[in-house]
Amino acid sequence: MKLLIKAPAKINLSLDVLHKRPDGYHEVEMVMTTIDLADRIEMSLLDKDTIKINSQNRFVPDDQRNLAYQAARLLKERFNVKKGVSITIEKTIPVAAGLAGGSSDAAATLRGLNKLWQLGLSIDELATLGSEIGSDVSFCVYGGTALATGRGEVIQQLPAPPTCWVVLAKPFIGVSTAEIYRRLQIDGIHHPNTKEMVRAIEEKDFKRVCNHVGNVLEEVTLDLHPEVAQIKDQMKRFGADAVLMSGSGPTVFSLVEHDSRMHRIYNGLRGFCDQVFAVRMLGERHTIEG
Numbered sequence: 001m002k003l004l005i006k007a008p009a010k011i012n013l014s015l016d017v018l019h020k021r022p023d024g025y026h027e028v029e030m031v032m033t034t035i036d037l038a039d040r041i042e043m044s045l046l047d048k049d050t051i052k053i054n055s056q057n058r059f060v061p062d063d064q065r066n067l068a069y070q071a072a073r074l075l076k077e078r079f080n081v082k083k084g085v086s087i088t089i090e091k092t093i094p095v096a097a098g099l100a101g102g103s104s105d106a107a108a109t110l111r112g113l114n115k116l117w118q119l120g121l122s123i124d125e126l127a128t129l130g131s132e133i134g135s136d137v138s139f140c141v142y143g144g145t146a147l148a149t150g151r152g153e154v155i156q157q158l159p160a161p162p163t164c165w166v167v168l169a170k171p172f173i174g175v176s177t178a179e180i181y182r183r184l185q186i187d188g189i190h191h192p193n194t195k196e197m198v199r200a201i202e203e204k205d206f207k208r209v210c211n212h213v214g215n216v217l218e219e220v221t222l223d224l225h226p227e228v229a230q231i232k233d234q235m236k237r238f239g240a241d242a243v244l245m246s247g248s249g250p251t252v253f254s255l256v257e258h259d260s261r262m263h264r265i266y267n268g269l270r271g272f273c274d275q276v277f278a279v280r281m282l283g284e285r286h287t288i289e290g
């Protein structure tokens with residue numbers, strides 16, 4: 001038996017850090033949404049009781065470091081599964097880019113194996129399990145658009161944001177999420193207005209969404225990698241309606257209403273960046289399966 005499942009990337013429309021917690025994580029308030037840029041995960045049952053990971057991408061580990069492997073192992077251990085699985089990851093989402101690629105592969109693996117191994121778990125149960133793998137995994141289990149709090153694992157669904165283009169550009173660098181959080185100076189943070197972002201989405205007000213994008217990790221990554229600021233400047237110059245770094249970076253995205261400007265930004269950034277994409281947001285939760 002075989003299953004093919006999509007693992008979409010996310011962007012953070014806003015990302016705020018409230019304080020550092022005693023467990024070392026940061027208490028966050030984030031508005032996240034999935035986009036039409038996805039890895040394809042193929043899962044097939046194995047007679048042998050093992051987890052096999054295959055990927056052509058040289059940056060993707062094929063052992064227990066892979067978050068998809070960790071998802072399969074978690075389900076096997078927790079539910080005493082004696083079957084094996086072969087997981088092939090066709091990577092489209094740039095690696096270590098702030099787009100939750102690994103987290104989404106893990107979430108897709110949880111959803112897929114729930115079917116393949118006939119575990120009968122609810123989506124909420126899968127999301128709770130996902131939080132044991134990484135802070136972004138719970139959101140990725142649901143997909144769609146959400147307000148994420150706690151360390152990122154407390155998910156409150158939101159309606160689809162207003163329709164627009166998302167143009168993404170990733171410079172030739174990778175970023176460590178742990179290092180960016182470590183370097184963040186909590187005092188003196190300029191907090192984005194999360195409530196206003198949520199309201200703008202609920203009212204499908206594109207201009208207001210654009211006015212309230214914000215990411216407190218941006219400054220930290222920009223200090224380390226000035227090329228991220230250059231990409232932001234270029235996108236603004238080419239006419240983006242809003243420009244922001246996603247997650248801990250280094251990928252920068254712009255929100256664009258008009259097709260002509262989307263083309264201008266996309267063509268202007270190609271050649272200058274490692275990878276450039278122009279995609280739509282997926283909107284609400286139910287659209288991500290398949």
Ligand SMILES: C[C@](O)(CO)[C@H](O)COP(=O)(O)OP(=O)(O)OC[C@H]1O[C@@H](n2ccc(N)nc2=O)[C@H](O)[C@@H]1O
Pocket residue numbers: 012015024025026027028030098100103133134135136137150151152177178181182247248
């Ligand atoms: C930057 C974001 O991607 C935004 O969506 C997330 O906050 C990070 O999510 P993630 O990569 O799934 O994070 P995890 O794998 O759980 O943690 C990686 C590292 O980031 C730091 N980390 C992560 C999440 C959080 N709320 N506070 C933290 O301080 C911790 O040092 C942790 O060791």
Ligand SMILES: Nc1ncnc2c1ncn2[C@@H]1O[C@H](COP(=O)(O)OP(=O)(O)OP(=O)(O)O)[C@@H](O)[C@H]1O
Pocket residue numbers: 059060061065066067068089094095096097098099100101102103105106136175177247248249
């Ligand atoms: N399935 C996977 N795909 C990509 N990278 C993976 C995967 N599993 C483990 N990794 C490891 O995780 C690291 C971070 O990769 P990933 O693409 O998930 O980062 P990210 O998009 O910045 O994550 P986030 O936005 O959640 O912080 C990589 O350097 C890689 O070694």
